[in-house]
Amino acid sequence: MVDNFLAKDRNRILIVGGGYVGFTVAQQLQKRIKASGGIVTVVDPNPYMMYLPFLPEVAAGSIEARSAVVSHQQYLSDCELVSGRVTGINHAERVATVQTIADGPVLEIPYDEIVVAGGSVTRAFPIEGLGESAIGMKSIEEAVAVRNWVLERIGIASQTTDDAVRRRALTFAVVGGGFAGVETIAELEDMARTAVARDPRLKVSDLRFVMVEAMDRIMPEVSKERAEKVVAHLRSRGIEVLLNTSLDSAVDNHLKLINMKDKSPAGEIDVDTLIWTAGVAANPLSKSSDFPLDERGRVRAGADLRITGDDGPIEKAWAAGDTAAVPDLSGGGVGGFCVPNAQHAVRQAHVMVKNILAAREGRELQDYYHENIGAVAGFGLNKGVANIKGVEFQGFPAWAMHRLYHGAAIPTIEHKSRVFTEWGLNMIFGRNTAPIRHVRDPRLNFQSATGQEVVRTKIKL
Ligand SMILES: Cc1cc2nc3c(=O)[nH]c(=O)nc-3n(C[C@H](O)[C@H](O)[C@H](O)COP(=O)(O)OP(=O)(O)OC[C@H]3O[C@@H](n4cnc5c(N)ncnc54)[C@H](O)[C@@H]3O)c2cc1C
Incomplete structure (x- = not known):
């Protein structure tokens, strides 16, 4: 065969x-x-x-x-x-x-x-416009695209004279308040804050981050009390956390939200960036x-x-x-x-x-048994939560546990070394906030150099 x-x-x-x-x-x-x-x-x-x-x-x-x-x-x-x-x-x-x-x-x-x-x-739902407007956070390609996209939006906001364009460029929405969604919005906010602080034409208060969660709480992996503290932490950083709220449509990146309790309208937002992390x-x-x-x-x-x-x-x-x-x-x-x-x-x-x-070898098989040891999450530099065997941590200790755990858990000595080295270098020099341009259209320069028609990828994100 x-x-x-x-x-x-x-x-x-x-x-x-x-x-x-x-x-x-x-x-x-x-x-x-x-x-x-x-x-x-x-x-x-x-x-x-x-x-x-x-x-x-x-x-x-x-x-x-x-x-x-x-x-x-x-x-x-x-x-x-x-x-x-x-x-x-x-x-x-x-x-x-x-x-x-x-x-x-x-x-x-x-x-x-x-x-x-x-x-x-x-796991996506049949929400009008979602497929055209959003990106997931389930692959390395998506993560790379989001980094460049978010930093590019900050660059666009810095140059424009149109208030609506600036507002839209600096509005970032994440749907889904599980670990992946919370870590994503918190890490991005941290990066965006650094990038904006380096730009004399923009203010941190120009940034708008919105998390949309259909349930009445976020992060089911930690206790309700800890989840409430995380919501308070995110809000203290200016991140809007909308609980009991669902995305109803996203046509042309115009988000319509509804209240999950009574299905009444819960607001409309124009965004350039919509990240979907609502489950698998x-x-x-x-x-x-x-x-x-x-x-x-x-x-x-x-x-x-x-x-x-x-x-x-x-x-x-x-x-x-x-x-x-x-x-x-x-x-x-x-x-x-x-x-x-x-x-x-x-x-x-x-x-x-x-x-x-x-x-x-004809030996007896063993059953899989594992008691959950807890969870760790990072929310940007020096910020995080952890729950280890029922003991809860937040702030720097939790963030340090998150980094130590994952830095040690990634397979191979090579990758552990790379990750810890990058973290160390970032601590010394700060993170690089330059977007790599034209990742989606790497042939743009060559096309124009050879006199060809410049064809841009049509996707939004
Ligand atoms: C953003 C994010 C953050 C997360 N953070 C945490 C965390 O902090 N802690 C935690 O415990 N878990 C976390 N998880 C969950 C964790 O990563 C998954 O539970 C874990 O990866 C599952 O392992 P797996 O081997 O089943 O699947 P995967 O690791 O996803 O591997 C599946 C593989 O199958 C391949 N594949 C898919 N379809 C096919 C096909 N048709 N044919 C052949 N190959 C195929 C894929 O390319 C992939 O390589 C996170 C997940 C995400 C997305």
Whole structure:
């Protein structure tokens, strides 16, 4: 069946997705499986594992984009890497269909064992104008684009003589008050404040940051009291936090808000920047498989991380991370299942490696058990919140914990060193607030130099 670059006649463990779970499992198994004559094959459209908790800091220019991604080629050198998207899994036949990148060939990859680790996707709603006006915060590309975009808006505001243009350029809205949304708006506000303070034509009070949250609270990961303190902190920085408020439409970047309690209008805002962080959903790729799914589209897994249907575990099929419904035996999850976070994903990956090896050697499998140790969040330089085993911190200690935890948690010594070095340099020299121009249109200069018609990308953000 296979007539391409794939290894032939090798016992193959196919890993779908090289993110937190996939990267960790592949890294730990690659040498052992290769030594036993097999091969670990990792399929991912991205050539890297993204350290997602760093996206807000990448968007705020505190960390370079490349330091927040871990190259598969460099660190999974004993794996077989396929750049593509799994579009179907037929476990009965032990074959996965892969659309390789750039409309390359469609591969049918046979395997013996599979790890489903495709993560989650941004969950959006059918809101008029949202697709055209907004950007998510779920990929490194989005974080890079947001940094440049926000700094460009500040540059535009500095030059314009039109009040409406300036107001719009300096108005930034984030929808979604979970960890990602709060960190994103707080980090961006910190960066924008620095950039504006360096511009004699603008005032910090010209900036307008608005967070829109449909629930009556933000950050479900921390206690209600702590969340209220975070709201107070954000408001003390001038960030408007609109609770019980939802985005009704975003046509032409004109936001119409509604009150969630009585569905009455809750204001209208013109923005140049709209960032959507209102939740994630399981990767829809699982729907193109013959694996059992729960009502949220997650692959059903047992506590030992084997994919499990009504008739019990399915042979040689594993799932973990955001894409899987893994029972939370600590009793701390939502609906009895682990919540989608990195804390679970990386620990599940370690248990999965042990279980894959144990199953091969006929040993007993172990169940995944993890009690939530808490959460840390950074809100810009020297600001943050943390909840470690029920003890809550804020301000500098929380921010320092956030940096220490994530700086130590990003895979590889190389990346830890890069991140800590960048933080250190930023402390000494301040952060760089120059936007890189024309990232979306890198050929503009060359087009004009060669007399071609200059074609600008039409996207807004
Ligand atoms: C902005 C942000 C901040 C966060 N901050 C925190 C935090 O502070 N603490 C915390 O615990 N968690 C945090 N999280 C959540 C955490 O990052 C995720 O829970 C974790 O990444 C899940 O790991 P995973 O391996 O399941 O998925 P991922 O790490 O997302 O990996 C999935 C991989 O699958 C690949 N893929 C997708 N579709 C396909 C396909 N069809 N075929 C092949 N490959 C595919 C993707 O390219 C990706 O590489 C944050 C998330 C975001 C977005």
